[in-house]
Amino acid sequence: AGCTDEEAPATAAAQTTGPAVTDSAAGIAEAQKIIDQYRNPPAWQGPNDPVQIGALSGKKVTYISVSNSIPVLKYWSDKLTGLLQQYGGVQMTVIDAKGSVDEANKGFEQAIAQKADAIVFQALPPALFQAQITKAKAAGIKVISANTGVPGKVDGGQDAEIGFDYVKVGQLIGDWMVVDSKGKGKGLVVSSDDVPASQPQAQATVGEVKRLCPECDVSIKDVQIPQWQTSVPTLFQTTINSDPDRKYLLPLYDGQALPGLGAIRTAGAGAKVTVGAFNATPGIVEQLKDPASGLKLDIGGHNEWWAYAAADQIFRVLSGAAPISNYQIGLRIFDTSNANLIQGSDEFAWYGASDYKTKFPALWTKN
Amino acid sequence: MTNVLELTGVSKTFDDIRVLHDVTLAVGPGEILGLIGENGSGKSTLIKILSGYHAADPGAEIRAGGMAFVHQDLALVASMTVLENLRIARFRTGFGWRIRWSTERAGVKRFLDQVGLDVHPDTRVGDLSVTEQALVAVARGLADIDETGNGQRLLVLDEPTAYLPRDGVERLFGVLRDLTAQGASAVFVSHRLDEVRELCDRVAVLRGGELVATVDAADKTERDLLELMLGRSVEDLYPDTASPEGEPWLTVEGLGGGALRELSFTARPGEIIGFAGLPGSGYDEVPYLLTGARRATGGTVQLDDRSVSAATLRPRAAIDLGMALLPADRARAGGAAALTVRENLTLPSLPAFTRFRSVVSRGRERKVAMEQSQRYAVTPRRPESALRFLSGGNQQKVLLAKWMLGEPRVLALHEPTQGVDVGAKREIFAHLSAAAAAGAVVLLSTVEHEDLAHLCGRVHVLRGGRCVRVIEGGELTPGRLAEAVYAS
């Protein structure tokens, strides 16, 4: 019993972070190394074990998305539907929960009723669906969570997790701030605790900055989705006004940053502050090129890569193979140094990596 | 000269019921046409067709000059001022569509004077008495007709005198005569046939939606008009009232509130007691204060041996004591217009229609609603239709019937026959008298001196919130009453 997610980020962060640095120069150097690496195209990092998918044809997957009104979630469900069908003959039904717990429950029920073989639930906290997961598993259905924050963390009774490494994302944002501020930055992480992956990411940023930058200072504020439009703009400006040194404004997602960017533009503070976030959402990441917006960092997670990874995980779980705990899905830092990459409508071209398109299918063997 | 208004073949059907049937009618210049008919005969519907509120059935032809209207339900908004109500559709604007308040205020003063209403234009209409509100509505009609220019003009008044005391009526008639002297015309609807004869040149009679006759007013007696209206002859309007006996069991002492300062009286079972006075004298507060509908500032009410302080009396407690109130403001306080006749009828006595004290028996309700509709001659007799689909007079009958269902021991009425046709009036009186004969006390506040004189055993005349005279016995005639009311 108790509130979940409390200890999780700390343990996760502890797993992946190195020791604290002794002086700030060393910290900046380490951060710089990481940043340089992630400014480049992401490299393929596995998996290598093949998976037998010949027998999977005709299997059914129910995919519950927290809200398909959110661009990336819509993209994922569409893409994944296509991949499963194309490579494995697996049929996927998409349920749009529209932000409602009830509708998500209905998704579980529907999967059970339709005798689905697996359920994937996207960006929904596993803790909230414990009963549903138990029930689905009792009905012989495999359950996979998606984007709940920490790769490989399956403490909600699910069979596997597939997601970006949000802890890594959080750390990258921290690294970037350490480098950009030359080890002296003050930052504000704007969390959104109603999104499951938010805590691990926010804590990771704080942890990383603490580790690499003794002189830095990061605080966390929580602004949840229903308040994004009304509170983020004022929060950005009050921070600028009350604590002008705290110029690193780090909302988790660029969609959360968007209303704030307008406020920064309005306040004419684009040059004074630095906004950094995750997602590299087309339509928002372009604002890297607009100095007035204040957006200087937008880390992108490769969404098509994610879809391939998700397909792979689903195939593995359906065929009884051991799940992969961390797919190391491609992340790339977009900032003012490489904003010229943001070009054209094909967002996947920005990443300069496409081997997942061949590597994954090569693992999916038919017999 | 051509007619100001010409109607040819006007019919009107609501759902499947035809309420106007091929009405053909003309009003000449300078003429005042009376329009009479039983409750529900279609008078207001005809007028609403003229005003564009309802569309007539296809085939009708209407030719009219400039028209202005005084509607039956007054069409005033209580929360807005006299000025706003008067001018809402015709504000004069200055630069940039700004309302010119000072011009408007001065402008309406004239019309308020014409109807003899001495209130500030910025008074909220809701703070006025029903009588004063009626005068506001008339003033609006006058102001509107004044604005329609010098061409052919017609002022249409739907029962404007229902709430008016005699002097108000006379003043209105004076104004109307002046208007017609200037070449304007008028259509005048009233259930007071004496008024119709006095004022009108010709009288159009509607019966069941058909125009049965158009006659010269001078040629006909009231009784003739009545027979034309009803299609049958009628007996006396007023029932015989037995003289009450027994000990007084209603004692009111020092009742005050609103305009009423202090009123004391006692009543024996079976008594019908009237209250008369000028607007502001407090005569029209009595029914409300007595039944807790309005909060009294002081006084006690004693029924049998139960004594309550009027200031703490609430409708619920009053009803438990056996009192019933029939308010004058039908739309706001009388009945729920959108609900059915049956539902309105049974509301105060719902527990009597329940099984096991918890389940409403609709069957029993329906049966009683049918009986009551019949007993009170409500037409059309359709308990399942919404109250608002009944004509004004029929609504009034339903509301009286609703309170009668509870067999009240004290019946407090304010203008119970407003908008009620002569036939229905007779029935209502008969019911009141029957209630009295059965032992109830009937308290009647009204401007109808004729009714008071005939029905009541005794009338209290109020002035300045106090009873200044009690008239009874042989002295109780309409003339004496009027004298006492207007004496200053």
Next chain:
Amino acid sequence: MKTVEKYAVLVVWALIIGFFSWRSDAFGSTSTVKLILSTQTVILIATLGVMVSLAVQEFDLSIGSVVGFGGCMVAVLDGVHGWAPGPAIIVSVLVCAVFGMLNAALSVLLGIPSIIVTLGTGTLLTGITLGITDSKVVTGISVKTVRFMTDPFLFGIPAPFYLGLLLCLVAWFVLQHTPLGRRMVFIAENREVARLAGLRVTLIRAGALVATATLGGLAGIVLAGTNSAANPQAGSYYLLPTFAAAFLGSTTIVPGRFNAWGAFVAVYFLTTGITGLQYLGYAGWPEQVFYGGSLVAAVTLSHIAGHRRMPSVA
């Protein structure tokens, strides 16, 4: 035409069911029926809740907040503080009722329109919910509670559905067959007439608001129990769907009045379309187009059939 009006929504519903059964094999099966019936209980109960206050012309915009709060409260008591399910549920419902009394005190006693009051108190309550849960999902609700909420009870459908059904029955009985129900209609139509007829207007209006909050809390508890955890943000989702269902319900079965079976039909009507679309693979915006479109269409249709008889809302 009266019959058409009464059953217009049912007819549209039947058409929708027909259409989806034709287009999707999986749709036309008992499992779909079970699915639809067993997953809408929270909305059903919350809809009954708002309906009760709408029936006396009060708008309770705090319904969503109460659903969210009720769920979190029971989860905190049961899950965090380890109370037994019974007391946890009872206390949570009571606290929601007390919140309803606050609404009632402000809007009925002080006379501030309930729509404004509940907009304010609802936001306040959401803030409090986030505060007591530390803005996080609360877990740990007793297995017993969860099993009661989710295990099949009759015909494979869990108990809360039958609770909803029972509440519908009670609401139907009270609104349509008791003096109280009739009195509520009068209060909605004309408060002054009701007062003069000796009704306890204040008490009934206050009672309706308390009932709304109580039912809202109950809905929240069902939600939390079903999930064995409570999400402090979950409530906000319920505001519009419950009002949509209550309004749509007022156009059918007893057109022109807020009525229990109308609300029941409306809840399941609206969810049928969405479920069907999901079976056909149209998750996302088509659902919203369909939801909004069918709501407008159903209301318009029964309205045209019934010649403008609607409960007077505003």
Next chain:
Amino acid sequence: MKTVEKYAVLVVWALIIGFFSWRSDAFGSTSTVKLILSTQTVILIATLGVMVSLAVQEFDLSIGSVVGFGGCMVAVLDGVHGWAPGPAIIVSVLVCAVFGMLNAALSVLLGIPSIIVTLGTGTLLTGITLGITDSKVVTGISVKTVRFMTDPFLFGIPAPFYLGLLLCLVAWFVLQHTPLGRRMVFIAENREVARLAGLRVTLIRAGALVATATLGGLAGIVLAGTNSAANPQAGSYYLLPTFAAAFLGSTTIVPGRFNAWGAFVAVYFLTTGITGLQYLGYAGWPEQVFYGGSLVAAVTLSHIAGHRRMPSVA
């Protein structure tokens, strides 16, 4: 007491400002004033929008959807199809007005209560917005537009604020000084009576709904311009705050009537508290507690001062 009532909200506002200035040094500065004035324009315009229809007793729940749609429409025309800003804005506003006509046709001509109609059409429009944007953030709004929306115009505050101020001025003038404004009050008080008194009730009600949608669209355009991108989801968050501000506004300046300056004060009053809390470091749930609490407190206070004179909403 009348004066107390008129200015109760202003007094509470002053107290809040005093409190936060005392507790936070950064709060009491011109930059805070600028901040508060320049970030609330979207809400201000949308609030004026709902106020116009509330003034004739119509509830337009589609306001949020229209804000979202208006922004996406202009972003699609300007950003995707490369229209010039002028035509893109004009066409977007016109399309929103046409949507308002749909609301008007259903609720005024057919007589379905606007609250039901707009609940349905709003959901429909949200679906359409997601459809036309493919559920994606739309970008590419002309630099010119963005600069116009965000560059300081006067006293360091961008132009849209002054547009909002101008709209307030117009709304104040029309509602309080022209015959139309009085007629709207008349219609709000009693629609039937207004018709009998010869007012063009249908036209005025329809006009109000069209005005609401138009202003909603305008608010959306300001939002998209300020952010230089339009998020199809953004609109839904504007529903409750705009109604809260419109209602709160009706309790001040001209208590008892929906009025422009009241709405203006309410918008900035509500945001002041949130801003102050953020200065003190209380972002998150305390904001909501404060928002709800101060809404309730302000309404209650001016209500007590004014002895129950409120616009009759439902």
